[in-house]
Amino acid sequence: MPRAATSDEPQRSEKWKARRNEIVDTSARVFARGGYHATGIVELCAANGLGKGAFYHYIESKEELLAAIHDRVMDEVMVGADRVSQASGSPSAQLAMLGDELLDVIHRYPDHVWVFLHEFPALTAERAQQFRVRRRQYEQRVEAVLQAGIDSGEFRAVDPRLTALAWLGMHNYTYLWLKPGGRVSARDAAKPFADIFIRGIAT
Amino acid sequence: MPRAATSDEPQRSEKWKARRNEIVDTSARVFARGGYHATGIVELCAANGLGKGAFYHYIESKEELLAAIHDRVMDEVMVGADRVSQASGSPSAQLAMLGDELLDVIHRYPDHVWVFLHEFPALTAERAQQFRVRRRQYEQRVEAVLQAGIDSGEFRAVDPRLTALAWLGMHNYTYLWLKPGGRVSARDAAKPFADIFIRGIAT
DNA sequence: GTCTATAAAAAGATAGAC
């Protein structure tokens, strides 16, 4: 969820916000192609059709732009996780839904996710810590579903942490090949993944 | 496997080679901490206890050093895959062995693997292509084992490519937390991972 | 084989005109 604006942040027009969002998305694509540090400000300006002056009118710094991309990913992922929580179903059904939602985000935002999974160390210590916390929160959602399944006897007595990491790896790794317009849709991958994983831990 | 030296490469002493290997390993650790582009030559020199002049006596360029780290990872991974091929067992046993070998490499070379999985785009086009080919060869080993299991009736009729990608994701993702001296050993993770995956695709 | 000094280019960010 977006945080409330603090009082020292200037008021911005809707037009400004829309243009900024465009810049964030376009820049994510450029970063995903060449890497964060390898991409210069000049290159970002060219991709966005702006000069340096105009560019810095929309972003505070290159690193703040990177944080905005991270924000987009975590926001989307958490929205998906919340939808699953509210749906309420068996642990198996919830795990399958979590996979659907996660792959949907990866499919819709492949560039943002690439940046999220690669350029985390480029964030300042303070911002890195903020995203570590949010990431951990998501992981705990997955662990909680696994634990619920173990408690209900639906899943065998696997290690929830280790199993959550296996599940996350299997799903997160799709960022390398799951693209909009690609041969495989999010659902095409999510269904067989859920089949494998849920059979794999079923009693 | 290491490629044969071409005639235009100068002869090097054993001492030179040993020192160079140390430099490659130490530099991998530094890259894994801060990222390839964010790490300067001066920083690498300091970590290796050398001045610039001496440093460039052992490496051709920063990018050539990066390629050496990639080489180390692919060499080790392929050696493991070859061991599995020669062992010959049921597809289930082979898949479990592949997982053992892969996690063993990730456990022994966490920094090199980090660099391998993050800094691939920093390689020149030519070298990137070379590693793309070797990576694809490894993926095909995994697909071949899956196909063998389907043919023998041991595994159900899953999509070999999609299933190989799921398997790779589950295992590769361990680079984030599988470290020498850590709470979990390579075997500790490989066993439950194989249990989940093989049950997941069994008939 | 290792050092110091330096070159040459590129980086992120800002100033001030319009």
Next chain:
DNA sequence: GTCTATCTTTTTATAGAC
């Protein structure tokens, strides 16, 4: 809101002494 020109720092790599 957008531009061009510029500042300051840092980058990778080389030269040449020892």
